[in-house]
Amino acid sequence: MTVTTPPVVDAGPDTPTAGATLRVVVVNGSPSRQSKTLGLVDVVLDTLGRMLPVEASQVDVYRLGPGFTGALERDDVTPDVDAMLRLAEDADLLIAAAPVYRGSYPGMFKHFFDLIDQYALANKLVLLAATGGGEHHALVLEHAMRPLFAFFQALTVPVAIFASAGDFDGVTLLNPRVYGRIEMGLTDVVDLLTSRATGVRATADS
Numbered sequence: 504m505t506v507t508t509p510p511v512v513d514a515g516p517d518t519p520t521a522g523a524t525l526r527v528v529v530v531n532g533s534p535s536r537q538s539k540t541l542g543l544v545d546v547v548l549d550t551l552g553r554m555l556p557v558e559a560s561q562v563d564v565y566r567l568g569p570g571f572t573g574a575l576e577r578d579d580v581t582p583d584v585d586a587m588l589r590l591a592e593d594a595d596l597l598i599a600a601a602p603v604y605r606g607s608y609p610g611m612f613k614h615f616f617d618l619i620d621q622y623a624l625a626n627k628l629v630l631l632a633a634t635g636g637g638e639h640h641a642l643v644l645e646h647a648m649r650p651l652f653a654f655f656q657a658l659t660v661p662v663a664i665f666a667s668a669g670d671f672d673g674v675t676l677l678n679p680r681v682y683g684r685i686e687m688g689l690t691d692v693v694d695l696l697t698s699r700a701t702g703v704r705a706t707a708d709s
């Protein structure tokens with residue numbers, strides 16, 4: 504299992520949210536050591552870190568081990584796996600990131616969410632990100648990932664982020680169009696993210 508917690512990225516003292524921190528948890532569905540999916544996530548986190556203070560953690564589902572793969576239900580998981588599930592359940596922002604496998608998300612990625620409490624993600628902000636070998640399966644974000652989080656009654660960010668092999672040099676994202684889409688997607692929800700970071704929940708009339 505891998506959980507990394509990079510240092511808090513502080514947006515600076517003159518930002519409206521200085522002092523408050525957004526707890527971001529990346530659920531990474533890629534088994535790759537050198538991962539394009541994580542290359543894409545790096546850019547998302549960098550962009551986010553320029554907007555508000557962020558504390559990021561990462562759960563690599565392919566490294567959770569037998570206490571994860573052998574569990575059919577939540578009660579079956581080992582305590583260390585339970586801690587990873589709780590980390591995701593308690594996030595202010597979840598980044599659900601996966602490579603496309605056979606036109607959908609990898610089975611191990613889905614298995615992680617099979618073990619998440621049915622109501623733990625209700626009203627939680629979830630940013631969807633995926634990479635594929637080509638552009639043909641970009642709609643995996645809309646036909647597979649978004650419906651999964653609709654089941655959980657999560658609040659998915661309207662702009663989902665996709666990049667394909669041609670957008671990278673190795674695992675470094677190069678395509679400025681994808682950078683622009685990340686900027687747009689996060690800017691759309693920055694007020695909501697800010698309210699989550701300060702612990703003030705947005706209401707219908709705010």
Ligand SMILES: Cc1cc2nc3c(=O)[nH]c(=O)nc-3n(C[C@H](O)[C@H](O)[C@H](O)COP(=O)(O)O)c2cc1C
Pocket residue numbers: 533534535537538539540541601602603604605606607634635636637638639640668
């Ligand atoms: C088993 C498997 C199935 C794949 N299926 C697809 C697919 O259906 N469509 C696609 O565009 N890419 C497919 N790919 C390519 C990966 O989605 C692509 O290389 C991705 O960027 C890998 O991400 P990673 O570097 O984070 O592991 C597949 C790769 C593997 C290993």
